[in-house]
Amino acid sequence: GDSVTQMEGPVTLSEEAFLTINCTYTATGYPSLFWYVQYPGEGLQLLLKATKADDKGSNKGFEATYRKETTSFHLEKGSVQVSDSAVYFCALIGTYAAGNKLTFGGGTRVLVKP
Amino acid sequence: EAGVTQFPSHSVIEKGQTVTLRCDPISGHDNLYWYRRVMGKEIKFLLHFVKESKQDESGMPNNRFLAERTGGTYSTLKVQPAELEDSGVYFCASSHFGGSTDTQYFGPGTRLTVL
Numbered sequence: 496g497d498s499v500t501q502m503e504g505p506v507t508l509s510e511e512a513f514l515t516i517n518c519t520y521t522a523t524g525y526p527s528l529f530w531y532v533q534y535p536g537e538g539l540q541l542l543l544k545a546t547k548a549d550d551k552g553s554n555k556g557f558e559a560t561y562r563k564e565t566t567s568f569h570l571e572k573g574s575v576q577v578s579d580s581a582v583y584f585c586a587l588i589g590t591y592a593a594g595n596k597l598t599f600g601g602g603t604r605v606l607v608k609p
Numbered sequence: 610e611a612g613v614t615q616f617p618s619h620s621v622i623e624k625g626q627t628v629t630l631r632c633d634p635i636s637g638h639d640n641l642y643w644y645r646r647v648m649g650k651e652i653k654f655l656l657h658f659v660k661e662s663k664q665d666e667s668g669m670p671n672n673r674f675l676a677e678r679t680g681g682t683y684s685t686l687k688v689q690p691a692e693l694e695d696s697g698v699y700f701c702a703s704s705h706f707g708g709s710t711d712t713q714y715f716g717p718g719t720r721l722t723v724l
Contacts, residue, residue, distance in 0.1 A: 499651075526709075527709045527710050531715070537717060538613070538700065538715045538716050538717035538718055539652075539700065539702075539715035539718075540715070541712050541713075541714070544710075544712070546709075546710045584652065586652075588709040588710075589709075590709070595640075595657070595704075595707055595708060595709050595711070596642065596654040596657060596665060596668070597642075597644070597652075597654065597702075597713060598654070599644075599651050599652040599653075600651065601650065601651050602649075602651075602652075
């Protein structure tokens with residue numbers, strides 16, 4: 496079945512550092528790929544998405560490119576802020592997913608220190 | 610526009626008791642999903658409603674879990690009787706069209722603790 500693997504955290508960074516969170520997936524066909532973020536005390540929010548190969552999703556300075564050849568969707572940000580401290584989840588909806596259910600990775604906690 | 614809301618935000622119950630979680634989706638969203646995250650593991654799909662009908666309930670762990678969506682508006686998820694392994698965070702999400710590219714909007718979650 497479909498699965499998502501993302502790097503385990505926590506990831507601790509200093510402000511203005513470069514952030515990369517690796518995400519790889521296993522799915523048949525052409526899944527849609529998502530990054531969700533959960534800030535402390537809040538629910539999941541969609542950060543960005545890409546629905547076909549070579550698409551780049553971007554939002555709030557974050558970017559991720561849908562790489563079908565490497566089955567990856569790595570999240571990057573060039574200069575993080577303290578407010579980026581959160582848990583980040585990579586997810587997909589498989590081509591053949593009944594009901595369009597999301598399949599999530601385990602989440603990566605990011606802590607940005609001033 | 611109000612987002613997805615969930616009630617309660619926290620619930621602490623004893624093993625064997627019953628708990629009912631409620632989710633109010635974004636107005637006009639026909640698609641409603643339940644997910645849960647147990648013990649810091651992956652967020653797992655439980656089930657999907659389209660209006661009042663269950664489209665996919667393949668993720669429901671066992672028959673102690675009952676989900677309803679009467680009238681196609683809000684949904685409830687009942688756990689009866691609760692077991693220790695049911696502890697976790699239960700998320701509800703809704704979407705308008707339900708397609709694979711459609712965004713699912715999540716609520717803040719209900720943290721369930723079974724003692």
